[in-house]
Amino acid sequence: PDYVSKNLATKLDDCFVRREPLGVVLVIGPWNYPLQLLILPMVGAIAAGNCVIIKPSEVSFATECLIADLIPKYLPQDCYTVVRGGSEETKALLQNRFDHIFYTGSQTVARSIVQAASVHLTPVTLELGGKCPCLLYGRLNIVAAAHRLVWSKFFNAGQSCVAPDYVLCSTATRDALIPALKDVLESFYTTEPQKCPDVSRIVSLRHWTRLVELLGKTRGRIVLGGEHDQEDKYIAPTVVVDVAEDDALMG
Numbered sequence: 001p002d003y004v005s006k007n008l009a010t011k012l013d014d015c016f017v018r019r020e021p022l023g024v025v026l027v028i029g030p031w032n033y034p035l036q037l038l039i040l041p042m043v044g045a046i047a048a049g050n051c052v053i054i055k056p057s058e059v060s061f062a063t064e065c066l067i068a069d070l071i072p073k074y075l076p077q078d079c080y081t082v083v084r085g086g087s088e089e090t091k092a093l094l095q096n097r098f099d100h101i102f103y104t105g106s107q108t109v110a111r112s113i114v115q116a117a118s119v120h121l122t123p124v125t126l127e128l129g130g131k132c133p134c135l136l137y138g139r140l141n142i143v144a145a146a147h148r149l150v151w152s153k154f155f156n157a158g159q160s161c162v163a164p165d166y167v168l169c170s171t172a173t174r175d176a177l178i179p180a181l182k183d184v185l186e187s188f189y190t191t192e193p194q195k196c197p198d199v200s201r202i203v204s205l206r207h208w209t210r211l212v213e214l215l216g217k218t219r220g221r222i223v224l225g226g227e228h229d230q231e232d233k234y235i236a237p238t239v240v241v242d243v244a245e246d247d248a249l250m251g
Contacts, residue, residue, distance in 0.1 A: 021049030023099030028090065028113070030104045031059035031203055032159040037127070038067065041102040042080075050100075051079045055093060057105075058086045059204055091116075098122050104161075105129070129161040131250065136169040136177070146180035150188055154237045157200035166243065166250070174241060178223055185224065185237050194227070194234050201233045208233045215240075217248035 001016035025045040029038030034057055045052045054071070056064040068082045083093055094101075094116035103113050104127040117124045136145055153163050169177065189196040202208040212228050218240055225238030243249055 019048065023050060024053065025050045025100045025102065026053050026055065026093070026098045028055045028101070028103045028105070029057055031057035032156065032161070034060035034063040035067070037104045041104075041125075045100075045102070046080070053081045053083060053093070053098075055083045055085075055090060058084065059207075100125070103127070127161070132162060132165045134164040134167045136167060136173050140173075142173075142176045142180045143184070146177060146184045149177075150181060150184045150237070154185075154188070154199075157202055157235070159200070159203060178239065178241070181239055182224055189237060193225075193236055194229065194232065199234075199237070202235060203233075205230070205233060208235065211235055214248050214251075219244060219247055220249065 001018040003014070003016045006013065006015050027038060027041045027045065038054055038056055042052050042054050054067070056067045058064055064084060068084055071080060071082045083089060091112075094113060097120045098117075100123050101113060101117055102125045103110060107128050107130070110126050110128050114124055114126075134149065149164060149167065152160075155163070167174075167177070185193070189199050193199045202211060208228075208230065212230075212235065215222070215226065215228075215235075215238065220240040220243035222238060222240050225236035227236040228234060240249060
């Protein structure tokens with residue numbers, strides 16, 4: 001064990017950290033960062049002495065194939081295994097007992113994972129998506145705020161769990177922000193963003209359809225962007241104002 005410093009509450013104790021592997025860890029990765037958010041928890045589990053089963057997302061098919069090809073080449077398969085497939089394969093996988101489950105993805109899937117894990121009282125680590133607000137107030141640099149919003153929101157076509165979803169600000173700030181966003185969008189992605197190599201595409205037709213339907217349902221006003229192309233799975237960087245709390249975009 002590694003002995004550590006004491007504080008007032010533990011001054012009469014022997015304080016140390018003893019590292020013990022849990023056993024077999026299941027890592028289920030997402031599609032938006034299919035390599036990073038799968039490999040990082042796997043590396044942590046391996047460093048702690050565990051065996052690991054990894055389940056890459058089938059939505060990011062090319063990365064799934066790459067991982068399934070590389071892992072057996074460099075790691076012993078009796079300790080580190082890749083399972084491929086969709087929801088049915090994941091359900092079958094979760095019927096087995098694990099010592100820990102690490103999942104990154106949606107809240108809907110997380111509920112089914114927690115339910116399956118509860119049968120064996122398996123501890124679970126969840127990194128989930130959700131609404132991510134950005135608050136603008138007081139004296140601020142509008143241009144700097146626009147740069148930060150455009151970069152953080154439209155990087156990876158907004159397909160990041162920490163990308164800002166909506167901005168809370170005064171009417172005056174909003175009116176100053178919109179032209180600043182327009183200028184920054186053009187400086188980042190030109191006046192023809194669909195032709196810009198820095199503009200990502202939506203990961204699948206199913207996800208593209210869901211987003212376009214949300215844009216069609218909103219009661220807000222689209223002031224920038226809004227264009228979309230199904231064949232290209234493209235949605236232009238878009239800004240919507242006057243969005244109510246119960247709007248489809250806020251779900």
